[in-house]
Amino acid sequence: MKLLPQIQVEGGAEWLARTATQCLIDEARLSPKPGLVDSRGNGAHHDLTLALMERSAHSLTPTFQALALQSWLRPADIALRQTVGRLGRVGEQAMMAATGGVNTHRGAIWALGLLVSAVAMLGGEANAPVIAATAATLAKLPDDAAPKVFSKGLRATHRYRVPGAREEAQQGFPHILQHALPQLRLSRRNGGSESHARIDALMAIMTSLTDTCVLSRAGMEGLETMQRGARAVLSAGGSATLEGQLALGILDRQMLTLNASPGGAADLLAATLFLDRIGTPYFKH
Ligand SMILES: CC(C)(COP(=O)(O)OP(=O)(O)OC[C@H]1O[C@@H](n2cnc3c(N)ncnc32)[C@H](O)[C@@H]1O)[C@@H](O)C(=O)NCCC(=O)NCCS
């Protein structure tokens, strides 16, 4: 691993932060996403808009930059875990200040924050499996300074005995590595547009994620509807095909009827786009 002058570290951190923000914006604009905020509208959300999501994404750039700078070539230890936890909470405050108190990106700060830190720990250059494994090592460490809050996500994981956002990270983001990235690349190879490939990657996540946003709002019926509907889109040939688009339309209507929104899957799509982009390392530009 090469040691870089501070100016290059700062440039690398800035690039990581800008890339993470751009992935949040790309995710938010991508359409049509069932139940979620997209370029068409607010989906199942009454307090979210695309403009708010974009404002929130921009408010997080300094947080991602600070995470990258503080993590640069550092080992995964308790001291770094505490720093990352503190910066993540500062990011949540910045998000809340930018949105007037609306939760636009809590799950996304968690997933992308850990991945930005992991790339920086690896000196700015690594492949997706190594980055995800490094992020998992960090996520598994305890953060004693974390306030003991009983969140909606935690309540859903206890009630339904399923893994949530914490576990997804601690397991090394299996929905990104085993579902979303392979589907993104397969759909691109099959000649679909970039938007179709991204929608298919979202569907691949939704086929099996236990998304606590969906569970909190629509229970197990909502989760099963999401997983079944996403499988139907992919087995119809994906969103580039007419059959796939029909299945996607059905799923969209079902999610709206159930007031369900796969916010966790959306976060993991943004994180997938980030890992996909990091495949072209900054220092090789
Ligand atoms: C772990 C987090 C996401 C809290 O999770 P929890 O499940 O308790 O609560 P909450 O309902 O507030 O948020 C969960 C969010 O995760 C996303 N999500 C839901 N289900 C899943 C899933 N199965 N996999 C991944 N993400 C999911 C959704 O966006 C959801 O809104 C996070 O807010 C946290 O604890 N942050 C502490 C700061 C920190 O340590 N940061 C370090 C990295 S920056």
Ligand SMILES: Nc1ncnc2c1ncn2[C@@H]1O[C@H](COP(=O)(O)OP(=O)(O)OP(=O)(O)O)[C@@H](O)[C@H]1O
């Ligand atoms: N395009 C998107 N549309 C909606 N949510 C998204 C989108 N992208 C990511 N998310 C994620 O979804 C989460 C918001 O979901 P939700 O509104 O269900 O959370 P909540 O505020 O805890 O619950 P509620 O709105 O039911 O009170 C955010 O943490 C965010 O990271």
